[in-house]
Amino acid sequence: MRDERAMAIFVRAESPKIYRCIFRLVQDEDEAKSLVQETFLQALTKLDSFRGDAKLSTWVCAIAINLARASLRKKKRVETMTEADLDALQPHYAPEGQSLDTFSLWSPHRQYEQKELHRLLKKAIEKLPEDYRLAIQLRDLEELPMAEVAAILGITETNLRVRLHRARNALRKTLDGYYQQP
Amino acid sequence: MGIINNLKYWLKLDLSCADVDRFLLAYLEVEGQLEDDTRLRFERHLKICPNCVRYLNQYKETLALLQTQPPPNPPDELVEETLAFLKKAL
Numbered sequence: 001m002r003d004e005r006a007m008a009i010f011v012r013a014e015s016p017k018i019y020r021c022i023f024r025l026v027q028d029e030d031e032a033k034s035l036v037q038e039t040f041l042q043a044l045t046k047l048d049s050f051r052g053d054a055k056l057s058t059w060v061c062a063i064a065i066n067l068a069r070a071s072l073r074k075k076k077r078v079e080t081m082t083e084a085d086l087d088a089l090q091p092h093y094a095p096e097g098q099s100l101d102t103f104s105l106w107s108p109h110r111q112y113e114q115k116e117l118h119r120l121l122k123k124a125i126e127k128l129p130e131d132y133r134l135a136i137q138l139r140d141l142e143e144l145p146m147a148e149v150a151a152i153l154g155i156t157e158t159n160l161r162v163r164l165h166r167a168r169n170a171l172r173k174t175l176d177g178y179y180q181q182p
Numbered sequence: 183m184g185i186i187n188n189l190k191y192w193l194k195l196d197l198s199c200a201d202v203d204r205f206l207l208a209y210l211e212v213e214g215q216l217e218d219d220t221r222l223r224f225e226r227h228l229k230i231c232p233n234c235v236r237y238l239n240q241y242k243e244t245l246a247l248l249q250t251q252p253p254p255n256p257p258d259e260l261v262e263e264t265l266a267f268l269k270k271a272l
Contacts, residue, residue: 004269007265015256015264016260019260020254023256029257033257033260033263033264036264037263037264037267037268040264041267041268041272045272091203093198093200096198097199097200097201098198099199099200099233099234099237101233101237102233103236103237103240104236105236105239106239106240114247114250117247118247118250118251121244121247121248121251122251140245141251141253146211164207168207168241169241171244171248172240172241172244175240175243176240
C-alpha cells in the first residue's frame with residue numbers, strides 16, 4: 001500500500017478501533033498512540049505476507065494486539081486472577097446438574113449508580129487474566145463478531161466461547177457483590 | 183457433566199440447571215447458535231426454575247453494563263500524527 005491516498009483512507013478508517021483495542025490493554029494514551037503508529041508501520045511493511053484468509057482489518061488488529069501484549073510484558077502489571085480464582089467465581093452444580101448457588105434478584109439500578117457500576121466493572125476487567133480480558137474487550141466492549149475475535153486471538157470459536165463465559169461469570173459475580181451490599 | 187446427564191440430554195429429557203449454564207452463551211447470541219429443540223427445552227427449564235431465571239437476568243445485566251461501558255476516545259491528533267509518522271518511516 002505505497003499509494004499514499006489509499007494508505008490515508010485505511011489509516012483514517014481503522015485507527016480509532018486499533019487505538020481503542022490497544023488503549024484498553026495498555027491504559028496509557030502516549031503508549032497507545034505510539035503502538036498505533038508501530039502497528040500500521042508493521043502492517044504496511046509486511047503487507048506481502050497478508051494471506052487474505054481474514055479481513056485486512058482483522059489482520060491489522062491482530063498485529064496491534066500482539067504489540068500491546070509485548071508492551072505489557074515489559075511493564076509491571078496489576079496482579080491478575082489465576083484460573084483457580086476464576087473457578088471460584090463460576091456457578092457450581094451438583095453431579096445431577098442442580099444449581100448449588102442461590103441467585104438473587106438484582107434491583108434495577110438508578111442512573112447515578114450506572115457510573116459506579118461501570119467503574120467497578122472496569123476494575124474487575126483489569127483483574128482478569130490477559131486471555132480472558134482480551135476476549136471481553138474485543139467481543140463485549142468492541143462488539144466485534146465472534147469469528148473475527150477468534151481470528152485475532154488465534155483460537156477457535158469454541159475456545160473463545162469458553163473464555164467469554166468464564167470471564168462474564170467472574171464479572172457477574174463481582175457485580176453481585178455490589179448488589180448484595182446493604 | 184456426568185455420563186447420566188449427557189444421556190438425559192441426548193434422550194431429550196428436561197434440561198438441568200447445569201445444561202442451562204452450558205447453553206446460556208449460545209442462547210443469548212444473536213446469530214442463533216442454539217438448535218430450535220434445545221432452545222425450547224432451555225425455555226421450558228426457565229419456566230420451572232426461578233433460580234435459573236435470576237441467573238440469566240444477572241448474566242444479561244452484566245452484558246448490558248459491558249456494552250454501555252464508555253469507550254476510550256482516540257485523541258484528535260491520532261490520525262494526522264500516524265500518517266506523518268508513516269510518511270517519514272516508509
